[in-house]
Amino acid sequence: MATKLRVGGVPEHFNAPWHIAKSKGLFSGIGLDVDWTDYPGGTGAMAKALNEDELDVAVILTEGCVKDIATGGKHKIIAVYVQSPLCWGIHTGAGQADVQEVKDLDGKVFAVSRMTSGSHLMAVVLAEKMGWDTKALKYEIVNNLDGAKEALTKATSHGFLWEKFTTKPHVDSGVLRRVGEIPTPWPCFVVAVRNEVIESSGGKLKEMMDVLGGVCREFKADASSSAYIAKEYGLKVSIRRPYCISNRSAHIAHHLSGIFASCIIHLPVDPESINNLSPDFSPPPTPRCLPFILRHWPPMSHTAARRLCRVVLYRGMVV
Numbered sequence: 001m002a003t004k005l006r007v008g009g010v011p012e013h014f015n016a017p018w019h020i021a022k023s024k025g026l027f028s029g030i031g032l033d034v035d036w037t038d039y040p041g042g043t044g045a046m047a048k049a050l051n052e053d054e055l056d057v058a059v060i061l062t063e064g065c066v067k068d069i070a071t072g073g074k075h076k077i078i079a080v081y082v083q084s085p086l087c088w089g090i091h092t093g094a095g096q097a098d099v100q101e102v103k104d105l106d107g108k109v110f111a112v113s114r115m116t117s118g119s120h121l122m123a124v125v126l127a128e129k130m131g132w133d134t135k136a137l138k139y140e141i142v143n144n145l146d147g148a149k150e151a152l153t154k155a156t157s158h159g160f161l162w163e164k165f166t167t168k169p170h171v172d173s174g175v176l177r178r179v180g181e182i183p184t185p186w187p188c189f190v191v192a193v194r195n196e197v198i199e200s201s202g203g204k205l206k207e208m209m210d211v212l213g214g215v216c217r218e219f220k221a222d223a224s225s226s227a228y229i230a231k232e233y234g235l236k237v238s239i240r241r242p243y244c245i246s247n248r249s250a251h252i253a254h255h256l257s258g259i260f261a262s263c264i265i266h267l268p269v270d271p272e273s274i275n276n277l278s279p280d281f282s283p284p285p286t287p288r289c290l291p292f293i294l295r296h297w298p299p300m301s302h303t304a305a306r307r308l309c310r311v312v313l314y315r316g317m318v319v
Contacts, residue, residue: 002033003204005197008046009059011038012166013233014082014189017215018059026215030207040144044114046192050075056197057205061086061118063184065192076198079191079209086188088122089164090180091171093152099159102130102180108158109138111148119148122161126182149175 009015018036021027027034037055039045043064049055051074058065059081069075092099099105105126112120120139127134140157142148149170151157161182170176193205219225 002028002031003201004033004035005056005201005204005208006035006037006054007057007059008037008039008049008055010042010166011040012163013229015059016229016232017212017219020219021211021215024215026211027208030204030211032204032208034208042113042117042119042144044117047073047075050192050194053194056194057208058192059189060192062186062188062190063121064116064118065190067116067121069192074196075192075194077190078193078198078205080187081189081191083187085183085186087164087181087183088161089167089171089178090126090182091148091152091160091162091167091176091178092158093155094174094177096152096155096158096177099179102126104179105159106130106132107136107138109140109156111142111151111157111160112139113144113148114141115139119161122182122184123159125185126161129182145170152176 007018009018018034022034022036039049039058043061046055046058046060047064047068050058051068058075062077065073065075065077069077090102090105092105099108110119110123112123114120123137123139124134127137140151142151142157142160145162145167148157148160148162152160153175160176164178164181167176167178171178191209198205
């Protein structure tokens with residue numbers, strides 16, 4: 001009998017390899033019944049579903065996952081899914097004439113999907129980078145991207161941070177206006193699994209990640225991949241960049257390269273190596289990013305953050 005895994009992620013182009021593997025029967029071929037659910041509510045919604053036994057596996061933002069585990073979440077990180085940092089667009093409403101640059105958001109209201117979400121944390125990261133008082137930040141909870149568009153259009157909020165390629169169609173249509181961007185100082189997506197599932201199905205989880213890695217490598221080598229992503233997710237294959245697949249570009253290929261390079265990178269990580277690391281705001285490998293995230297959510301010392309790293313990463317996976 002196939003092992004059923006309830007897998008979830010945001011309905012964005014990062015997760016195309018999961019859908020391809022499922023449609024080709026690659027998961028069923030290794031005895032897995034992967035039941036995929038889109039979570040437009042993002043990381044907070046997935047963390048809640050993991051903790052309430054509504055989801056087994058989540059493709060989830062690193063920072064939100066770490067925060068949830070640090071505050072009692074019943075899951076652990078088993079793999080890096082996208083090694084490259086997530087590039088967040090800094091947005092305002094198209095009609096908000098008083099916000100022309102990032103600095104104009106100082107003292108304004110930020111739309112966030114929920115408190116302690118990725119959009120919330122990145123507002124804090126932005127404030128720290130800009131030298132603003134992070135304790136004085138003001139927020140409006142908007143639940144999701146549609147809620148943010150409404151809040152920015154009505155000008156009840158003035159700024160909103162969200163993955164810039166997902167928001168690009170809304171910028172192109174004139175609903176949103178991007179005034180800047182900021183990368184996460186950590187790899188953007190990890191795969192998190194409920195503790196009970198790790199214990200009961202560790203071998204199947206490794207097989208699942210191996211299948212996904214194969215799909216990623218094949219997809220990266222396929223010259224039609226950018227066009228596929230553009231069609232499926234409403235993105236444009238247009239802007240040429242030197243790092244893009246076959247120089248064809250889009251804002252697609254930069255992130256595809258991160259997925260394909262990284263979905264075969266597994267943890268465990270030796271916790272002792274974390275003890276020898278110092279806080280660093282440059283884009284680091286996952287272990288080095290954990291103390292930084294944990295110092296922000298919840299605020300804590302670097303020493304306490306390092307200690308918590310020991311419970312975040314699952315070290316029993318045979319890789």
